[in-house]
Structure formats: structure tokens, C-alpha cells
Amino acid sequence: MAKYSTDFTTQEMIVVAGSRTLEDNKVIFAGTGLPMVAITLAQLTHGPGIVPVFEAGAVGPELSRGLPLSVGDSRTTYRANYLLGLNSAFELTQRGFADIGFIGGAEIDPYGNLNSTMMGDFPDGYQKPKTRLPGSGGASDMACSCERTIIIMVHEPRRFNEKLNYITSPGYLDGSPNARWRAGHVGQGPYRVITTKAILGFDDETKRMKLIATLPGETVKSVQEATGFELIIPGDVYEFEPPTVEEIRLIREVIDPKGYFVKKKIKD
Amino acid sequence: MYWTGLSPDEARQYLANKDKSKRDKRMSLKEAVERFVKDGDNIGIAGFVNGRQPIAIVHEIIRQGRKDLTLSYQSAGLAIEYLAGAMVLDESKNSIKRMELAYWAHEAFGISPLFRYLAENSKVELEDWSNYNMSARFKAGSMGLPFIPCRSPLGSDMLQRNRAKVIDCPFTGRPIMLLPASHPNVALVHVQEADIYGNCRIQGPLYTCPEIAMASAHTIITCERLIEHEEMTRYPNRISIPFFAVDAVIEVPFGAYPGNCHGLYYFDEKHIPEFRAACEKFRKGDPGPLKKYYDTFIFGVENTAEFIDKIPFSQIQYVQKIESGIRLEAGYTVLG
Numbered sequence: 001m002a003k004y005s006t007d008f009t010t011q012e013m014i015v016v017a018g019s020r021t022l023e024d025n026k027v028i029f030a031g032t033g034l035p036m037v038a039i040t041l042a043q044l045t046h047g048p049g050i051v052p053v054f055e056a057g058a059v060g061p062e063l064s065r066g067l068p069l070s071v072g073d074s075r076t077t078y079r080a081n082y083l084l085g086l087n088s089a090f091e092l093t094q095r096g097f098a099d100i101g102f103i104g105g106a107e108i109d110p111y112g113n114l115n116s117t118m119m120g121d122f123p124d125g126y127q128k129p130k131t132r133l134p135g136s137g138g139a140s141d142m143a144c145s146c147e148r149t150i151i152i153m154v155h156e157p158r159r160f161n162e163k164l165n166y167i168t169s170p171g172y173l174d175g176s177p178n179a180r181w182r183a184g185h186v187g188q189g190p191y192r193v194i195t196t197k198a199i200l201g202f203d204d205e206t207k208r209m210k211l212i213a214t215l216p217g218e219t220v221k222s223v224q225e226a227t228g229f230e231l232i233i234p235g236d237v238y239e240f241e242p243p244t245v246e247e248i249r250l251i252r253e254v255i256d257p258k259g260y261f262v263k264k265k266i267k268d
Numbered sequence: 269m270y271w272t273g274l275s276p277d278e279a280r281q282y283l284a285n286k287d288k289s290k291r292d293k294r295m296s297l298k299e300a301v302e303r304f305v306k307d308g309d310n311i312g313i314a315g316f317v318n319g320r321q322p323i324a325i326v327h328e329i330i331r332q333g334r335k336d337l338t339l340s341y342q343s344a345g346l347a348i349e350y351l352a353g354a355m356v357l358d359e360s361k362n363s364i365k366r367m368e369l370a371y372w373a374h375e376a377f378g379i380s381p382l383f384r385y386l387a388e389n390s391k392v393e394l395e396d397w398s399n400y401n402m403s404a405r406f407k408a409g410s411m412g413l414p415f416i417p418c419r420s421p422l423g424s425d426m427l428q429r430n431r432a433k434v435i436d437c438p439f440t441g442r443p444i445m446l447l448p449a450s451h452p453n454v455a456l457v458h459v460q461e462a463d464i465y466g467n468c469r470i471q472g473p474l475y476t477c478p479e480i481a482m483a484s485a486h487t488i489i490t491c492e493r494l495i496e497h498e499e500m501t502r503y504p505n506r507i508s509i510p511f512f513a514v515d516a517v518i519e520v521p522f523g524a525y526p527g528n529c530h531g532l533y534y535f536d537e538k539h540i541p542e543f544r545a546a547c548e549k550f551r552k553g554d555p556g557p558l559k560k561y562y563d564t565f566i567f568g569v570e571n572t573a574e575f576i577d578k579i580p581f582s583q584i585q586y587v588q589k590i591e592s593g594i595r596l597e598a599g600y601t602v603l604g
Contacts, residue, residue, distance in 0.1 A: 032376075057475065069537075072317055073534070074319075074534060074593035076473070083474075085474035086342060086399055086476050087400070090400035090403065090404075094419050094420075117396060123425075123429075127393070127394070128388065128389075129387055132388055134372060134379055135370055135372060135373075139398075140420055140424050141420040141421060143420075168421070169424065170423035170424055173423050183422045183423040184422040184423075184444055185420075185422060185423070
């Protein structure tokens with residue numbers, strides 16, 4: 001049997017890329033949607049020791065009772081090691097127990113700042129946005145106080161902008177030296193941005209987004225064209241390994257058979 | 269400082285004058301809403317997104333009609349969507365004036381159509397916070413403190429849209445946020461088990477329910493089942509909300525339906541999308557399906573039992589069957 005899948009969707013690819021980015025034995029604070037799917041996939045493949053934390057209270061559950069449809073639902077609590085509420089979960093991030101915050105957003109800038117609040121004119125048009133988005137939820141707390149963050153995004157030019165409509169979740173802020181420290185953050189900021197087209201990181205000096213790898217079917221050019229600002233393109237950009245048949249089978253048959261998060265288009 | 273609900277000093281004074289006796293607090297949901305939910309109130313909405321949301325209480329508020337409400341919550345879904353639906357159908361009967369929130373949508377079930385409608389048409393005043401901010405604000409209220417320090421989200425535009433202050437920490441010298449306490453006039457909380465005095469045993473995630481109840485001037489509790497007081501006090505550590513923080517206790521099985529109630533029923537993956545679709549049609553200009561939904565499931569019934577009567581039994585059985593939470597412990601219930 002072939003090792004690599006040939007009929008995967010971009011959503012499935014993003015889940016696989018997210019999963020492979022997670023190291024075993026780390027505490028991963030999970031945002032809703034694709035992050036939950038990627039964590040489950042990682043647990044079933046290379047990361048059985050991953051400790052998921054859900055903001056509604058569950059710490060270290062087994063995600064084997066069906067895909068949670070909410071970060072606060074019953075399926076997040078199966079064989080949890082600790083279970084209180086939102087305050088206790090976010091206190092863990094401030095104290096330093098959460099290695100990675102795994103979050104999504106609607107719009108991102110070159111410094112990894114995220115918008116999940118509104119599209120439109122801010123601050124003047126705040127009370128009459130063009131599109132109102134759901135709001136921060138816990139993403140901004142994870143972005144500030146988890147040790148690192150991994151961001152998962154649909155890659156479209158309108159979502160990658162030099163300047164955001166609204167900064168909900170801080171990344172490297174304006175990119176100036178020690179901007180996060182000076183703002184009062186305890187976490188180190190964004191580590192990876194995983195999109196439907198690429199794996200991206202941040203330049204150590206400028207804190208601007210850089211390309212690390214292109215996903216199957218994409219090129220440096222196609223990724224840059226889908227990005228509303230100029231990416232740093234280092235010499236060692238590589239092609240990401242395609243999803244394996246087994247990874248795709250796990251997503252379709254075991255983790256999200258009803259297609260709640262994986263097949264769904266993210267709407268604005 | 270502009271306080272919504274009670275200021276810390278008012279909240280303290282309110283408790284000083286309150287009857288904190290251990291007395292039977294059972295009453296009808298109708299009476300509880302009549303007595304404790306007023307026009308103009310700041311209402312603390314417990315639960316989290318669509319988990320243990322106080323749906324039964326919200327439906328009763330809608331039937332009675334309340335105006336100019338301020339809603340305070342971290343993340344919510346159905347409870348707010350129902351109140352918003354009532355508002356858009358008849359603003360003279362139900363209306364939301366302001367929301368202090370972190371997130372309003374339905375996660376896997378999609379965004380909130382009526383949040384888009386209300387916000388994009390400037391029909392509601394908004395104050396943006398994070399989940400931890402709102403939870404910590406309730407916690408400050410429950411601790412009897414006027415504010416609580418918090419590390420997030422410093423550097424966010426939310427700070428331009430809310431009443432948080434950033435100071436240099438007097439001990440470390442680094443910036444830190446201070447969040448004002450939240451003291452709602454009334455907390456709406458649904459739990460699995462309560463006794464007749466109001467002691468509550470919550471199963472699964474606590475969300476921010478204990479803090480919301482302790483911070484508020486009044487608390488209405490609906491529970492899946494009333495259990496004997498002796499049963500409740502066998503495990504004092506398991507009591508998440510103590511009786512003297514509670515004003516009314518009503519046994520309402522399925523009081524969080526069509527949302528999830530840990531150990532009893534999972535999300536109704538059929539009913540939630542039906543309601544949401546009606547809201548989306550309203551947003552797109554067709555009020556018909558939403559009106560029909562309210563006439564059928566809220567205005568056309570007297571209470572939650574009659575609402576549940578309208579759902580096919582097989583559907584109810586299914587949400588119980590797929591619930592993965594631990595079934596409730598054995599114990600003597602209070603007979604009706």
C-alpha cells in the first residue's frame with residue numbers, strides 16, 4: 001500500500017501539519033475547532049504523552065469518547081487528571097504550566113498578532129463593524145500567557161494583512177525588541193503559523209513572519225501571492241511531507257467522521 | 269468608575285442586609301423570574317458556550333419579557349441567541365442594552381447569526397473582554413475585591429474597549445492589567461443537583477458558575493434533580509455553590525437543553541442547527557422561520573416540560589445515549 005495519501009483536502013492537510021508540529025509530552029492548551037482535531041491526531045500517532053488542557057476546566061483527558069464539539073463539553077473530561085473551571089485553567093497558563101497554546105484566528109499580521117473580534121473601521125466604527133466576529137474567547141489569554149503559541153489559519157490574502165482591523169490576541173506586537181516583555185507578557189509568543197498552504201515561523205531579529213515549508217501542491221510563489229504582506233523567504237525553505245494514508249484514515253474514520261471541523265469551510 | 273450591576277460597596281451592603289438563613293427556596297420558575305429579574309438588570313449568564321447554559325430560565329424571561337438588560341458572560345451561545353431572537357422579533361417586549369463578553373458563537377455549530385445582526389446594526393453596546401478576564405472579574409466579585417490583576421491580554425485592542433487599567437506592578441515594576449469586579453444583579457445558573465436550600469453539586473467542568481453565583485446579588489438555580497439535603501452534605505467538598513448564595517431553586521430536568529449537561533445529555537445536533545438556521549434566515553431578511561420557532565417552542569408552551577414534549581422522544585433518547593459524561597451518583601431525590 002502507498003505510504004502517502006493522494007486525495008486529501010486542504011483542511012486535512014492543515015490538521016496533519018498541526019499534529020506533526022506538536023511534540024510529545026508537552027502541555028497543550030487547546031483552542032476550539034481544528035486545534036482539537038490536530039491534538040487528537042498527534043495523540044494517536046507520535047504524541048501519546050501530550051497533555052491537552054481545555055479552558056473550561058479539563059486537564060489531561062483522553063480524547064477517545066468522540067470529538068469534542070466544544071472546549072467545554074463532556075467529551076473533554078473523560079479520564080481528566082484535574083477538572084475545575086475557567087479560572088483554574090487560565091491560572092495554569094499564567095503560572096507557566098502550559099507549554100503551547102494552540103489557537104486560530106480570522107486575520108493575522110506579519111508579527112503574529114491575531115484578530116477574532118471584528119472587520120471594519122476601528123476604533124471609530126467599533127459600534128458598527130462591517131463584520132462582527134465571535135470575539136476573543138480564551139485565545140488572547142493563551143496568546144499572552146502560554147509559553148509559546150501555535151496558530152492555525154486558512155491561508156487567504158484577505159486574512160494576511162500588514163495591519164489588522166483589530167488586535168485581539170497579541171503576537172510580537174509591533175515587532176520592536178522585547179515588545180512582549182515590555183508589554184508585560186510572560187509567554188514568549190508565536191512559534192509557528194500553520195496554514196492551508198505553508199508552515200511559517202518568525203525571524204529571530206525582526207519578529208516578522210518567515211516561510212519555513214510549503215505544503216504539497218504549493219510553491220514559494222503561490223504562498224507569497226496568497227499573503228497580503230511580504231514574507232521573509234530564507235534559503236532553506238523545504239516541501240512539507242504529504243499526509244500519510246494512515247493520518248488521513250484516522251481523521252476521517254476515527255477523529256471527525258461527521259466532518260464537524262475538518263470538512264467545514266471557515267466562513268467569515 | 270462606571271459600574272454595571274452593583275458596585276463593590278453596594279454589593280457588600282446588599283449582602284449585609286440579606287436574609288442568609290437556610291430555608292426552603294423552592295418556587296416556580298415563573299415566580300423566581302418575577303421576583304429576581306428586573307428590567308435594566310445586569311444578568312450573569314452561567315455555563316460555557318452551549319454547556320449548562322440556563323436555557324429554561326432564559327425561556328421564562330422571554331415569556332415574561334424584560335427590557336434594557338446588560339448581559340455579562342465569558343463565552344455563551346444559546347442563552348444569548350434566545351434572548352437576542354426575542355429582541356429582534358419584538359423589541360418592545362424583550363431587549364438587550366449591553367453585553368460584557370468574551371465570545372458569543374456556537375463553536376462547531378457555527379457563528380452566531382444574531383450577534384452579527386445586532387452588532388452590525390449598532391443595536392447593542394459591547395464591551396470586549398477575554399474569557400479569563402470575565403471569569404476573573406466574577407472571581408474578584410466573589411472574593412469581595414474591587415479589582416483583580418491579570419496578565420492578559422496586554423497589548424490587545426480590547427483595552428481600548430473595556431474598563432481595564434494597566435499599571436506598573438508595585439512589586440515587580442512590570443505592566444499588569446487590573447480588571448474591575450463584576451457584581452451582576454442576578455445570576456442564572458443551571459446545575460445537575462441541588463438541595464432545597466440551594467446547595468449545588470456541579471458535575472463536569474465548573475466553568476465560572478460558582479464565581480458568578482457568589483458575585484451576584486441574587487442567584488436563580490435550576491437543577492436536573494433535587495436531592496435530599498442529607499445526601500448533599502455527605503460530600504461537603506463537592507458543594508460548589510453554598511446555599512446562602514442562592515435565592516431560588518427550581519427542579520427543571522432538561523433545563524440546559526438543547527445544549528450539553530454533563531452526565532445527562534449531549535448537544536442536540538439536530539435541534540441546535542434548526543434554531544441557528546432560523547436565526548440566520550432572520551439575519552438575511554426572512555423573519556418567518558424565527559417567529560415560527562418562538563411561537564412553537566417558547567411562546568406556545570408554558571414551561572420546559574412542554575418544550576421537551578415537542579421534541580421527538582427518540583431525539584431526547586439519542587442525546588442521552590451519546591452523552592459521554594459520568595452518570596450522576598446514586599442518591600435519594602426529593603419527591604415532587
